[in-house]
Amino acid sequence: PKLIVVTRSGEEREVMGEVGLSVMEVIRDNGFDELLALCGGCCSCATCHVHVDPEFVDKLPPIGPDENDLLDSSLERDAQSRLSCQLQFTQALDGMRVRIAAED
Numbered sequence: 001p002k003l004i005v006v007t008r009s010g011e012e013r014e015v016m017g018e019v020g021l022s023v024m025e026v027i028r029d030n031g032f033d034e035l036l037a038l039c040g041g042c043c044s045c046a047t048c049h050v051h052v053d054p055e056f057v058d059k060l061p062p063i064g065p066d067e068n069d070l071l072d073s074s075l076e077r078d079a080q081s082r083l084s085c086q087l088q089f090t091q092a093l094d095g096m097r098v099r100i101a102a103e104d
């Protein structure tokens with residue numbers, strides 16, 4: 001499936017990702033180094049914060065308590081905020097657009 005990634009400067013690029021990876025891994029593996037993902041995906045750093053296009057928000061798993069707490073610590077949080085390491089990339093997400101959140 002494909003994922004559309006929008007960088008902080010607004011540049012948009014379409015990449016292919018493998019089902020089973022996390023959205024964070026798909027972004028990172030495609031060379032977007034502004035998504036720091038410092039904790040490597042164990043839901044403790046919040047540097048993998050992205051804003052998901054509204055039409056895909058309902059297709060995502062619910063926000064877990066740890067993810068919610070971490071997102072709450074971000075000034076950039078909005079209704080489309082997710083931690084990309086907590087989103088498994090699936091066929092249902094084909095064509096999803098995610099914007100890398102600004103740094104807090």
Ligand code: FES
Binds near residue numbers: 048
């Ligand atoms: Fe650290 Fe997602 S990579 S919370």
